[in-house]
Amino acid sequence: MSTSTFRAAPMYPSGPLHAPTTLTIDLDAIAANWRLLRDRTAHGVATAVIKADGYGLGVEPVARTLVDAGCETLFVAHLDEAIAVLSAFVGRVAPRVVVLNGLHDPSDAAVYAEHGIMPILNDLGQIEAWRRFCGARETRLPALLHIDTGMSRLGLDRTETGTLIAEPNRLDGVDLRFVMSHMACGDTPDHPMNREQRDRFADITARLPRAAEGAMLAASSASFLGSDYHFDAIRPGVALFGGRPNTVAPNPMRPVVTLESRILQVRRIDPPETVGYGAAHGVEGTTMIATIAVGYADGFLRALSNSARARVGETDVPVVGRISMDLITIDVTNVPGAKAGDLVTLIDARETIDDVADKAGTIGYEILTSLGSRYARRYVGAAA
Numbered sequence: 001m002s003t004s005t006f007r008a009a010p011m012y013p014s015g016p017l018h019a020p021t022t023l024t025i026d027l028d029a030i031a032a033n034w035r036l037l038r039d040r041t042a043h044g045v046a047t048a049v050i051k052a053d054g055y056g057l058g059v060e061p062v063a064r065t066l067v068d069a070g071c072e073t074l075f076v077a078h079l080d081e082a083i084a085v086l087s088a089f090v091g092r093v094a095p096r097v098v099v100l101n102g103l104h105d106p107s108d109a110a111v112y113a114e115h116g117i118m119p120i121l122n123d124l125g126q127i128e129a130w131r132r133f134c135g136a137r138e139t140r141l142p143a144l145l146h147i148d149t150g151m152s153r154l155g156l157d158r159t160e161t162g163t164l165i166a167e168p169n170r171l172d173g174v175d176l177r178f179v180m181s182h183m184a185c186g187d188t189p190d191h192p193m194n195r196e197q198r199d200r201f202a203d204i205t206a207r208l209p210r211a212a213e214g215a216m217l218a219a220s221s222a223s224f225l226g227s228d229y230h231f232d233a234i235r236p237g238v239a240l241f242g243g244r245p246n247t248v249a250p251n252p253m254r255p256v257v258t259l260e261s262r263i264l265q266v267r268r269i270d271p272p273e274t275v276g277y278g279a280a281h282g283v284e285g286t287t288m289i290a291t292i293a294v295g296y297a298d299g300f301l302r303a304l305s306n307s308a309r310a311r312v313g314e315t316d317v318p319v320v321g322r323i324s325m326d327l328i329t330i331d332v333t334n335v336p337g338a339k340a341g342d343l344v345t346l347i348d349a350r351e352t353i354d355d356v357a358d359k360a361g362t363i364g365y366e367i368l369t370s371l372g373s374r375y376a377r378r379y380v381g382a383a384a
């Protein structure tokens with residue numbers, strides 16, 4: 001028999017100590033965003049989703065910030081992520097941690113129980129596995145139940161939901177905390193599917209045994225659709241990190257992320273000289289080009305080639321030429337005296353993660369979760 005060991009591979013064993021680029025994460029803004037969302041609900045019950053390393057911002061500081069702000073329940077996607085969250089609370093009051101991907105491997109049940117982590121039960125087989133596990137332990141262990149109302153991704157499908165409504169004793173012996181579902185079009189407020197999913201979910205939860213803490217539907221976007229989407233708790237993620245809930249109203253969330261770098265080198269070029277790979281950017285006259293140590297390997301997506309904006313001091317300048325793996329080039333012709341070492345801002349309250357995402361043809365979520373591990377990370381705010 002052979003055994004193998006897997007371990008995480010950090011980019012640098014001791015962290016990026018000499019990085020020219022700094023990612024600043026405002027923990028107070030995360031706390032304020034969570035409170036704003038919670039206070040929008042009539043019931044005042046908000047959980048938080050911090051999957052994918054806290055949307056790329058670092059799960060430990062993000063988790064501690066939210067718990068200090070009053071959040072008691074945190075959602076992640078994977079069991080390993082849940083264990084990582086709990087390791088941030090050694091010697092502190094730990095939050096409840098729920099795993100969205102659920103009990104797909106019944107042999108994980110003991111790991112859930114050992115750590116006090118809650119699985120989401122996504123099909124009848126998972127319900128049965130958890131029920132048996134509870135029976136064997138002679139303890140009603142907590143779990144959530146996911147009903148698919150339109151995502152066709154995870155959760156009990158229509159047939160299984162019908163079976164469970166007809167045979168609710170399948171949940172006997174399980175400490176069911178919440179029944180939940182997830183919205184497909186919450187970021188499009190006038191999409192007809194919103195009302196359909198909401199009504200279907202309300203109908204199903206009325207016909208299932210009531211969970212101890214009730215029902216839960218809304219993520220960030222649906223939290224802005226109105227109080228009839230709030231049920232007994234909301235489950236926001238991206239809005240906590242400054243992402244816009246939709247495009248129809250101004251974004252009420254506080255920006256969380258600032259990405260700044262320093263010019264590595266400045267040069268003057270004249271036609272017919274060009275900039276970067278593929279000679280993709282030509283110039284019309286004498287042009288000053290500055291180079292910055294941020295590239296697609298740092299999550300500054302290659303799709304931003306020739307479209308992203310940067311700021312040198314207070315002057316708005318275009319990113320020109322293709323984004324390389326480690327470098328981008330900006331046109332600083334309009335910044336007299338621009339020189340190596342000058343500060344360049346790529347993401348902040350003026351050029352938000354959503355602005356960058358729009359230019360890259362993606363969503364703020366992808367910008368956040370792509371933020372690179374070569375940046376120096378600076379956490380600011382009371383919780384830092």
Ligand SMILES: *Cc1c(COP(=O)(O)O)cnc(C)c1O
Binds near residue numbers: 221235239
């Ligand atoms: C990611 C996720 C959320 C959070 O979504 P946001 O749009 O980031 O608020 C909530 N629920 C489920 C099931 C998710 O997968």
